[in-house]
Amino acid sequence: xxxxxxxxxxxxxxxxxxxxxxxxxxxxxxxxxxxxxxxxxxxxxxxxxxxxxxxxxxxxxxxxxxxxxxxxxxxxxxxxxxxxxxxxxxxxxxxxxxxxxxxxxxxxxxxxxxxxxxxxxxxxxxxxxxxxxxxxxxxxxxxxxxxxxxxxxxxxxxxxxxxxxxxxxxxxxxxxxxxxxxxxxxxxxxxxxxxxxxxxxxxxxxxxxxxxxxxxxxxxxxxxxxxxxxxxxxxxxxxxxxxxxxxxxxxxxxxxxxxxxxxxxxxxxxxxxxxxxxxxxxxxxxxxxxxxxxxxxxxxxxxxxxxxxxxxxxxxxxxxxxxxxxxxxxxxxxxxxxxxxxxxxxxxxxxxxxxxxxxxxxxxxxxxxxxxxxxxxxxxxxxxxxxxxxxxxxxxxxxxxxxxxxxxxxxxxxxxxxxxxxxxxxxxxxxxxxxxxxxxxxxxxxxxxxxxxxxxxxxxxxxxxxxxxxxxxxxxxxxxxxxxxxxx
Ligand code: NDP
Numbered sequence: 001x002x003x004x005x006x007x008x009x010x011x012x013x014x015x016x017x018x019x020x021x022x023x024x025x026x027x028x029x030x031x032x033x034x035x036x037x038x039x040x041x042x043x044x045x046x047x048x049x050x051x052x053x054x055x056x057x058x059x060x061x062x063x064x065x066x067x068x069x070x071x072x073x074x075x076x077x078x079x080x081x082x083x084x085x086x087x088x089x090x091x092x093x094x095x096x097x098x099x100x101x102x103x104x105x106x107x108x109x110x111x112x113x114x115x116x117x118x119x120x121x122x123x124x125x126x127x128x129x130x131x132x133x134x135x136x137x138x139x140x141x142x143x144x145x146x147x148x149x150x151x152x153x154x155x156x157x158x159x160x161x162x163x164x165x166x167x168x169x170x171x172x173x174x175x176x177x178x179x180x181x182x183x184x185x186x187x188x189x190x191x192x193x194x195x196x197x198x199x200x201x202x203x204x205x206x207x208x209x210x211x212x213x214x215x216x217x218x219x220x221x222x223x224x225x226x227x228x229x230x231x232x233x234x235x236x237x238x239x240x241x242x243x244x245x246x247x248x249x250x251x252x253x254x255x256x257x258x259x260x261x262x263x264x265x266x267x268x269x270x271x272x273x274x275x276x277x278x279x280x281x282x283x284x285x286x287x288x289x290x291x292x293x294x295x296x297x298x299x300x301x302x303x304x305x306x307x308x309x310x311x312x313x314x315x316x317x318x319x320x321x322x323x324x325x326x327x328x329x330x331x332x333x334x335x336x337x338x339x340x341x342x343x344x345x346x347x348x349x350x351x352x353x354x355x356x357x358x359x360x361x362x363x364x365x366x367x368x369x370x371x372x373x374x375x376x377x378x379x380x381x382x383x384x385x386x387x388x389x390x391x392x393x394x395x396x397x398x399x400x401x402x403x404x405x406x407x408x409x410x411x412x413x414x415x416x417x418x419x420x421x422x423x424x425x426x427x428x429x430x431x432x433x434x435x436x437x438x439x440x441x442x443x444x445x446x447x448x449x450x451x452x453x454x455x456x457x458x459x460x461x462x463x464x465x466x467x468x469x470x471x472x473x474x475x476x477x478x479x480x481x482x483x484x485x486x487x488x
Contacts (some may be wrong), residue, residue, distance in 0.1 A: 010040055050311070051346045055146055056112045058103050059095030060190065060243040061310040062250055064299035066090045066117055066260070072294055075211055075264060076203035078323030080119045081294070091116045091356055092299060093313050094190035094242070097129075098149035104235035105242035106226055108185045108445070109149075110176070113195030113217070114315040115297070116357075123359045125319040126215055127339065130187060131180075132196040134280045135173040137419070139334020145170075160452035161461060168464035171422040172281045174472055178426035181445040182438055183225035189245040191256040192224035199317065199332040200265075200278050202325035208401040212265040212277060212327060214284060216291055220257040228445045247302050255300040261291035275421065278329040282425055309356040314343035322398045348372050364392045423472045430473045443476070447483030462486055 007015040016037055023035040031038065068086040080086055095112035096103065111130040116123055136145055148166040152159040167173045179185065187193040197215030204210050226234060234241050249256060263284050270277045277284065303309035316339035317332060326332060343351045349370035351357055368383045382389045430439065446469075453461055466488055470477030481488055 010037060011044070052101050053346065054342070055097050056093075056095040056114075057101040058099050058105065059093050059112065059310060060246055061091060061093035061303060061313060062246060062299040063301040063303065063309075064090050064092065064255070064297060066295055066297045068295045070293045070295070072203075072262065072292065073205070075205055075213070075262075076323040077206045078119075078124075078203075078321055079121050080117065080124070080321070081323065088120075089118045089360075090297060090299075091118075091309070091313060092297075093310060093315065094246070098146070102239075104239035106186055106231040106234040106239075108180060108228070108231065108449070110180065110185075111187060111190065111193060113190075113193070114313075115195065115217070116313070116315055116319075117321075118360045119321055120361055121321050122361060123319050123357070124321040124324060125315040125317060126195075126197050126217075127315040127317045127335070128195045128197045128215065128217070130184070130193040130195060131176060132198055132214070132216070132283045133175045133179070133425075134198060134331060135167070135176045136170060136331070137172055137279050137281050138330050139338070141170065142331075142334065142338075160449060161455045161457065164450060164453050164461050164465055165457065168461055168468065171468050171471075172419075174422045174468050175281050175283075175426040175429070178429055178442070178472070181449070182429075182434065182442045183227060183445075184223070185445070186226040186228065186231035187242075188224040188226055190242050191221045191246065191249060192219055194218045194223070195258065198280060199329045199335075200327040201320070201332075202327055202403075203262075203264075204323055204325055204400060210267065210325065210401055210403070212267070212270055214263045214289075216261045216263065217258045217297065218261065220259060220296075227441055228448060246299075250299060250302050255298050257299075258297045260294045260297060262294055263289040264292060265289055276419060278327050278332075279419065280329055280331040281422065303356075308354075312347060312351075312354045313356045314339075314347055314351045314354070316340045316343065325400055325403075350374070422468070427472045430476055439475075443479040443483060446480050450480070450484055459486070463488065 008019060009015050018037070022029075022038050023032045024030065025032065066080075066088050068081055068084055071084050072081050073083075080088055093112065093114045095114075096105065096107050096109045097112060098109050099107050113128045113130050115126045115128070117126070136142065145166060148159075148162040151157060152162060167177055184193070195215075195217035197217075200212050200214055202210045203213050238244065246256075263286075265273065265277055265284060269289075273284075275282045316336075318336040318340055320326065326336065347354065349367075350372050352359075352363075353373070353375050366378075366383055366385050368378055385392070430442065434442065450462060450465070462484060463486065466477055466481055466484075466486065469480050470488070477488070
């Protein structure tokens with residue numbers, strides 16, 4: 001290579017001569033305190049790790065493009081959706097949820113499917129999963145729930161008793177549990193799974209009309225899953241299987257694609273809907289709320305540097321652009337707060353200046369200073385509003401229409417309408433949607449995992465969970481009881 005050689009420098013740009021040998025008194029040492037390069041190397045190395053994400057720690061990501069293929073401007077005034085053919089760059093991070101950064105990619109777990117759309121009016125993050133529902137419907141339960149997926153505080157081991165104890169005491173988890181223990185709980189690869197925004201969001205159009213929406217991002221590679229035993233085997237063979245699959249596919253030009261759809265519910269339909277439309281443990285049946293095609297997404301570039309772009313990527317459901325809004329969904333409301341809070345802890349208050357998180361458009365505001373401020377920090381411009389010096393002003397065209405509330409502030413835990421129906425939808429999934437072989441695998445996956453429940457409360461926990469299986473489907477209850485050798 002005829003490329004001009006570069007000089008080795010310290011972080012402050014000072015060229016230096018020796019990278020491998022410390023400065024010593026005589027050839028045998030000791031080492032001198034004044035060897036600054038040695039200190040810089042050791043000290044920086046000691047600080048390489050940033051806090052691991054408490055959930056979704058193991059992941060991989062890619063850049064790509066989103067293209068609008070169908071006109072939904074009747075529902076939303078979002079600039080991105082103003083015209084068929086509009087495009088924007090995207091960054092997508094896939095992950096498992098419960099395991100640590102070194103855990104295996106084929107663990108039985110939901111998969112994170114977090115999308116960042118760099119639109120001309122700011123970043124829109126759709127921070128979804130590969131499942132349309134979740135284990136809980138109230139954010140107050142989240143930390144308890146996640147603790148049960150982590151390690152037992154005493155043994156430091158994963159603990160099936162903790163897991164099933166919590167789930168059996170929270171029957172609202174039944175729908176997600178059913179999906180998790182179907183083969184969709186062990187996707188073959190990130191390319192072969194769907195993404196769901198999961199929450200109910202709103203869309204607002206030019207006439208200030210609000211409708212409720214759910215986002216479905218369907219794989220064009222086809223759904224493909226490992227069976228339970230295949231996933232177990234892959235954990236040992238190649239714990240980074242899904243990361244490798246994505247990298248290899250993109251590097252050979254086999255770019256994965258997804259189709260984005262929405263489901264639309266009017267405010268009137270929401271009032272009459274059989275279930276709470278803002279309940280994250282429920283779906284909206286396709287027959288009543290058909291998928292409306294919106295666009296396509298292609299991933300075509302693996303980041304040059306994993307830490308820079310994947311480890312430092314920060315997604316937040318609170319990042320919605322004009323024309324897309326929140327809903328009453330309690331879990332969404334909790335996440336609006338907790339995601340940016342997690343990023344401020346993990347990456348610092350200026351996390352949105354990190355290249356992968358930076359919007360395409362110019363940021364104008366009065367936030368200043370804090371650790372790792374690496375842009376011009378507002379330069380010499382005023383750091384307060386209102387002021388008589390700059391020309392930044394709020395634009396009222398971005399005002400959202402009012403959202404009508406129909407209730408009082410109160411502790412509603414004892415009066416949640418229709419919220420006790422934890423069983424109808426997972427029952428339909430098990431009995432009507434799954435094929436015979438999917439049902440068989442789901443039963444085997446339940447039995448295999450529940451056999452791991454140990455300790456003094458084993459029987460109580462198993463029986464409580466079997467009670468939920470029976471309420472979901474007698475066929476399921478009978479099969480799992482038989483597999484576990486437990487009489488109800
Ligand atoms: P449909 O028959 O119209 O839809 C069934 C859906 O189930 C399809 O989207 C299919 O996804 C998905 N599916 C198939 N197998 C599994 C599985 N093992 N785990 C999770 N999803 C699976 O029926 P409905 O809309 O009336 O819904 C029936 C049930 O299907 C629901 O109770 C829910 O459990 C499940 N479901 C519904 C979704 C919805 O938004 N309505 C979304 C996902 C699941 P695909 O098209 O990719 O094969």
